[in-house]
Amino acid sequence: MAGRRPNQISGAGSTETTAGSTQMQAINPRQPIAGQVYERLRRAITTLSMLPSEALSEKELSLQLGVSRTPVREALIRLADEGLIDIFPQRGSFVAPIRLRDVEEAQFIRESLEVAVARRLAGGCSRRFLTEIKSNLYDQEKAVNAEAFDLFLELDEAFHKSFCEEAGLSKSWRVIQSVKLQMDRVRYLSLPDLGHLRVLLNQHRAIVDAVEAGDLEQAAHSMAAHLREVLRTAKTLSEQRRDLVEN
Amino acid sequence: MAGRRPNQISGAGSTETTAGSTQMQAINPRQPIAGQVYERLRRAITTLSMLPSEALSEKELSLQLGVSRTPVREALIRLADEGLIDIFPQRGSFVAPIRLRDVEEAQFIRESLEVAVARRLAGGCSRRFLTEIKSNLYDQEKAVNAEAFDLFLELDEAFHKSFCEEAGLSKSWRVIQSVKLQMDRVRYLSLPDLGHLRVLLNQHRAIVDAVEAGDLEQAAHSMAAHLREVLRTAKTLSEQRRDLVEN
DNA sequence: ATTCATATACTACCATGGCAGTATGTCAAC
């Protein structure tokens, strides 16, 4: 598990002073700062706005965001717990490399949990859930037709989350969401493909149909097939961007 | 947690009480303090040395342990992430209640993952793993015969951990270990029962036999039965100690 | 050109003080 030594950061002129220009959006001092910093950094990493091996300095980040080092540090610790950054004491903190092994294990964890969730819901779920999930499917179709990729990703996330919530498994969703970050990062390796979105949408429909029919094995199988499709495309993307993916 | 110093903390043993307080064992200032505080508090909570709704004050803990509030605070945040404590800003931090719902969901997560691991290993594992796991089983039997309960719990943990390691799923084990904390806490609700340990040992044997035979479904079934047994006894214990268990 | 000692500029980790927000005790008004 010995992380590879973080090679020296290619001096891409980080000397550009932070005159508050790249301030994005100011931190709201009335709400917990640590959480805001965490959310912002997590988004930056998962969307590849920050690339692997890029350094995250407590001090520099605190200056850029206009907050103290303490909440920044707490955010970095949380990100390290989720495997998005590597902290080397007294050396520095760096965006973790995209390791194919980690992506595959994230897929394993997610599939194990979500298949079990799907099987459970196929064994019984509320009418309200079915109507809501079908409404979500309808919105997904609209998003695909409108080529609204980001919206589709949001609906996709809500789709999977609602399964856990209907099953009363909120902690499970937290685990899934945490490991999903590794796969989300791979998604951003290339621009989304419209045809691929249609495949995903049809798989979503198959899952809902199996759940509604009460077919446990079919629900489990459909969910597994769906998640493996996500992994398959992730691998394909990895092949195309070997400069950013390890292993 | 990637990239943090390996902080070995000698397990329970000599607990020399220093003057005037339950200092247990001094913090080693040469190793990361936050990690040591975390380990200590986690153990105190899971062994019910600290009971639900007991307060954990940053300031008080820092005085008791002879460290500053910062590493204590970071330890509390980690414990909150794992659901062992509840932090109410500006009000206080308290040991989380044992909620039966949380225990059941921890069981769900653990079963989903470990069943998948068992199925994977039944599909193929190394000879070295089989010899090592059988060696562990042998030690388990010795521990049961010697009525060495704590030793059995350690071997049990190593048993399950080695499954994940053999499958190359270290992150999965971290997830399992994290959710397992909720169940560990229930285990300490009563003294261990020798007959129960024999049941667990036999279930362990059945799992290993199925894996060695390459019977995927049997391996999965044995693992599921084993983990459900653990939950069943947990529920029984909860009934006996409703004063400490919610819901 | 290589090696080795040392100065320097970082890093994350920890200690400590100040702050806003919350619970509680006290006491006057009804």
Add this chain to the structure above:
DNA sequence: GTTGACATACTGCCATGGTAGTATATGAAT
């Protein structure tokens, strides 16, 4: 007895300074 205002004693959250440890640059010696 009940209510409400206010002082007080906490809490966790954040800001900031100091320290040990690490990487790199510099330069003398080989």
